[in-house]
Amino acid sequence: MDERYDGTSRRRLLQAGALGAGAVIAPGVLSAGKAAADSTAAATTTRADTEHPRFTLAVVPDTQYLFDLDRGDATPLIASFEYLIDQQSAENIVFTAHLGDVVENALASEFAQADPVFTVLDRARMPYSVLAGNHDVDASKDDTRGDSAYLRTFGPQRFRRMSTYGGSTQNGYNSYHVFRAAGRQWLLLAMDWRPSDASFAWARGVIAAHPRLPAILTTHELVNADHGNPVAYFTDHGNRVWDQLVEDNDQIFLTLNGHFWPPGRVVRKNAAGNDVHLHLTNYQDRYYGGSAMIRLYHFDLARNTIDVETIAPWILDQDPARRSELAEGEIELTDDTNRFSVPIDFDQRFAGFAPIPVRPARPAKQLVVPGTAAYWRFDGPLSDQVTDHSGQGNHLTRVLLSEDGISASAEYHPDQPGHASWLFAGGKKPARGGYLRTADNAPLNAMTFSKGYTIEAFVKLTDDGADHAWQGLLSRMGTGADAGKTGSDPSEPVVNLAFSGGRQLQWAVYPLDRNDTFTNWGHERVAGQWFHLAVVNDGRHSTLYVDSSPLLRNPATPSNGLATAGKPWLVAANHYDNVIEQAFAGHIGELRIVTRALKPSQFLNA
Template sequence: MTIHNDGTSRRRLLQAGATGVGALGVGALPGALSPAFAGTTTDTASTMGDTASAAVTTGAAARRTGDPDSPRFTLAVVPDTQYLFDTDRGDPAPLTASFEYLIEQRAADNIVFTAHLGDVVENALTMEFAQAAPVFDVLDRARMPYSVLAGNHDIDGSTDDQRGDTPYLQTFGPRRFRRSSTYGGSTPDGYNSYHVFRAAGRQWLLLAMDWRPSDAGFAWARKVIADHPRMPVILTIHELVYADAGDPVAKFSDHGNRVWEQLVDGNDQIFLTLNGHFWPSGRVIRQNKAGHDVHLHITNYQDRYYGGSAMIRLYHFDLARNTIDVETISPWILEQQPARRSLLAEGELELTDETNRFSVPLDFTARFAGFDPQPVRPERPARELVIPGTLAYWRLDGAVGSKVIDRSGRGNDLTPVLLPGSPADSLKTSTDHHPDQPAHASWIFAGGKDPARGGYLRTADNAPLNRQTFRSGYTIEAFVKLADDGADHAWEGLLSRLGTGADVGKTGSDPSEPVAKLGFSGGRQAQWAVYPLDQNDTFTNWGHEQLAGRWFHLAVVNDGKHSTLYVDSSELLRNPATPSNGLSTTGAPWLLGAGHYANTIDQTFAGTIGDVRIVDHALKPSQFLNA
């Protein structure tokens, strides 16, 4: 099926060019029912499904899978589809379209798993499951991992998971999933199952629990979690929380309280729960016994036009951004010709209210640390970082008041200096450090201006580094955290070289500016402003605004012709294209933690500084201290 980008769906515009692969009822207007499978057996329906969905995904499309190591992946969620399979009143086309959309988007969105939340059918009838089975065959043929659980309309709602055999179990029991790459097992009764899928470089466990788990069912789930002690767990179950119209904050149902007490509260690995059954949609955060957040979401659209149009929830996990972005769309309506959509269908393309399109901030590493702590990168010896060409390597791990030894062995030691009238604690030692910093220590600089106050470090008057002109290029890198104190630290200096443009015979721009300065603007933008050897004017590289209170790695690299700024090994934008070579010098000292104007300290640095290294040639990001 071709997805028509008619401007209604923002997401389709972002994915311009995406196409689908054909569905039952392509181009059909809402109201054209397709009860093609009524009264057939499961096996017959499967065979008929092969014919009826002749436009189903090709083998090539089925092979297009995502990247299990990418920090971004998608979990698809399919809530109550019961009105699509309601004796002779249903229509399988919407759900078929949803599944084919997921298959087609599998690689683009890195869709790793699909979870149905129960109430597949309306009346728990064999004929209804015969209608539903071939639609799920679409996923099976594409080898698209998925789970299904029983809702109260799929079985006798007055029973628990010890109810015995049912048409649901015959259709969606363990036999159906035994060839799935993610299927881990089921309870002996067959109504509770678990899956393990790989995404973002790790394994995730998803529980698909029955409408009413027995005590044995809950015990089984607890054991499954215990048997996978380092996996984050997503719980899917038909009933857990509900929300009232006008109040999207979800609340526990009576049964939801039992699920929380028996399974969720005491199992810190469960960080997200998904359920249907009730409507409208809603969500809430509750803290478990470990004091950690559990996100509880209800999603169900059966009350909406065309039985919910087989709307799907897409949970876009982004471990790089520590966010889950959630959207709700109807692929069946998206694939219809815009000119032929009904008025009601037009309003159901996607749901953009705050209960159906939202983001969940989630620090995955911190949230999972209780059961899967990430190993701390060990401190690395200085000798391992003194690579050929290292001119200076300073590790701020000694006592304040003492020299900071140049670990390169070239004698470019630093001496602490306090500006007149500055408190004695203007420089302080700290064990705080960037997680990828070789030394697990830093110094805190309590700098300020108007008047200049605080402390800094400087090389000796005769230090070899003072005379370096860097004709072959250079790499200067530092671990930095800007102060988050609300004060104005505009144009503070991180590293500068005494001497001005005028002192080296430069007449361009402002000759009173330093010959070299790495610092930050009033907008906390990194700035590298220098007088090169081969230019009469300053050359400036600009970065973007840095967040205060957060560690980052900063590097400026010159290959003898051009300079480039990097933050966290990412090349920034505003780097001059005009060639520049070397750094002018008067032979005066370097200052760490201060800048100057006309050779007078005008402001010291406010924040924390970790390791600093200067090398006499250009390094690749793979050679930086944080590599």
């Protein structure tokens, strides 16, 4: 096993030139033409972003009719490869996998035609894998068959120069690659049409040698599908693959195979009880031998989704005015079998072999930045007083509106410094639950924040129901009238950070420089999900953030400071006309108030 890879992909110089339709490629012709073009054409360097959470795996199924004695045409596959090269940066294409049946008759002359076409990818330094299908080799034998034209063309010697190449079986017919994408490494196995028991053992060893890598299995035959029923089913050989390799290896979450048509897919639970997505893709039965149609698997780890599309770059690039009627229908396949999304919670799916490390708790003293006016953490046992870690003496006292209105919880936001929270069981009509308040003489009560402020909190709302409409997370006792403000509704609190009936975040305050309320609005939040929120004012404008992302409805009108009537602050409650009508319903992890504008890189969740 040749252990040669660094897990990074490289980019290519865009290459000029293409062969005409119907051309039969002689060995070396394409290489010479491309080399000449490279020496004269202006080069553009592209590169895949291996850290971005969205990346693309390109899949090329059976191309055998394009290399069929003197009946083939390599032009569609050249177009597909050049499309992948041209789109590498835009689509963040990190790897390309061919699913076998490169040629029709396993002849050396056919592989001589295919060889320079794949050199398009070689020269561009686009990593890829190729495996043997039944039309590439003697289909009556397993991978101990010995030498073949396939092996001389697509054996280990072709892939050793790739940075992703990890090694091959001793017989050369099975290989693996490790590529980097979305900030992590991924394992891809390219298995022969008929692996021997020894090759299955080799594959299990590869997986064991990379115990934390999610794995994609590519092979030529595994599942089949029938016309009119896109739900795939296992072949006898597919069951052998499942039994020997997939079922007991939780790292394999996706399998890709060709050989049969039409396309289909199915999900099966492995021994660990996790989903394995098994996809069949093959278009050789369609116009022009499938037109070198490709599948693009767009992984999006931020959205926990794989978006799949199927396109024919060769047809897409044709002049629409000259495109044939049959070609028109093949530009892109948009039915549910060929264009779909696969929801996968990647962190959860990979937790059994690559759990996300828990971010260590951080001591409160590390988060007391210059200007911290108050910093409350709810990571200790339930008590009547919550310490202000800022050192400014703005401690909180617990107030119960009903029995068991506040309880300690082990839940917390994954980026929260303190690893716990308090659960507030608030409600209204009548007011119930509990809240916290500063002392009557707390220094925070008199502060006006004329030079700016940042208010942060880790929150999880408990319920979507209207029973908690307009619940307050942070408020200041005292009304607009108490602070000498007569605009709008002077009975409103001078400061109110709350959630509307639609769970939209609202920051409604009386600034120092205005006689009326000033309101920032956020979008609707989902109950049961932790999030970090922040209100930042730089002395002139206020901006709401959720999970460090600025929101839309932030007023352009200047706003300076916060009016005060010198009364206490409330955590987990608000008031109207100095009457507390309800308490907050949900978890609060911690809350910090700073007397200046912080950047998102300085937030508690950074």
